[in-house]
Amino acid sequence: MRIGAVSYLNTKPLIEGLAERRSDIDLIVDLPSRLADRLARGELDVALIPSIEFFQNPSYQIISDACIGCRGPVMSVKVLFRRPPAEVKTLALDEGSRTSAALSRILLAERFDVRPRLEPLPIGSGAADTKADAVLLIGDRAMHPVGETFVEEWDLGDVWCRWSELSFVFAMWVARPGVDLTGVDTLLSEARDRGVAKLEEIAHREYERKGITYETCLTYLRDNLYFYLGKRELAGLNLYYQHAAAMGLAPQGLVLPQEPLISRR
Numbered sequence: 001m002r003i004g005a006v007s008y009l010n011t012k013p014l015i016e017g018l019a020e021r022r023s024d025i026d027l028i029v030d031l032p033s034r035l036a037d038r039l040a041r042g043e044l045d046v047a048l049i050p051s052i053e054f055f056q057n058p059s060y061q062i063i064s065d066a067c068i069g070c071r072g073p074v075m076s077v078k079v080l081f082r083r084p085p086a087e088v089k090t091l092a093l094d095e096g097s098r099t100s101a102a103l104s105r106i107l108l109a110e111r112f113d114v115r116p117r118l119e120p121l122p123i124g125s126g127a128a129d130t131k132a133d134a135v136l137l138i139g140d141r142a143m144h145p146v147g148e149t150f151v152e153e154w155d156l157g158d159v160w161c162r163w164s165e166l167s168f169v170f171a172m173w174v175a176r177p178g179v180d181l182t183g184v185d186t187l188l189s190e191a192r193d194r195g196v197a198k199l200e201e202i203a204h205r206e207y208e209r210k211g212i213t214y215e216t217c218l219t220y221l222r223d224n225l226y227f228y229l230g231k232r233e234l235a236g237l238n239l240y241y242q243h244a245a246a247m248g249l250a251p252q253g254l255v256l257p258q259e260p261l262i263s264r265r
């Protein structure tokens, strides 16, 4: 089984000990946007894909109650503004993102009636490499100071959760059709439970190579991220879907799950 996981710090607690549990697992790490494309091409069987990508294929199935979500500020998803949001004409989008790319467009449209021209921000580039009025950064690179003063900065987790009074779900475990999923939900929820029980250890292991302090790393994993796809998260996902569909960023008419998946343990 080829399982694709996000290569950022946020995913470490979801894959703790995962590859060691079953000899038939090939764990591949990549950027979220690339995981979605690889799952769509059939190069992966199961992947942690941006939630908006789940809407694009009705044959996809959510297979775990583990996810990357937040119930407030997320710390690693930012829109940096060089002009006030109401005056934004161009938006540079982190190439690794699909969910937050759509979310930033939704929030600009809904709150400011702004529909900017979009440009990609390639993986190797930083905010300084674009002149866009606003820049979306996600993942590890969004956690470091950019060295520029912005007129406004949005933490998209915070902005969404305040605006919607619900959680936000950035990425979910999804399988393509025709894959034998026996035991996979247990495998993924157990990996998450192991990871969540060991956040200090994971933070110790990761903080230096991510260029952040141990405290920041632990706070991020423990307090900013939320790894459970519960009722409030599904309600947030549903609302996000409604906005995405209304803006033509997702197909119309999907019925998403409302009730959390009960893990078959």
Ligand SMILES: C=C(O[C@@H]1C=C(C(=O)O)C=C[C@H]1O)C(=O)O
Binding pocket: 006, 008, 010, 032, 033, 049, 050, 051, 068, 074, 076, 077, 096, 097, 098, 099, 100, 101, 138, 139, 140, 142, 170, 171
């Ligand atoms: C919280 C995050 O969630 C991510 C954001 C994603 C997106 O915008 O498409 C996809 C997967 C997650 O890794 C982050 O990367 O910082």
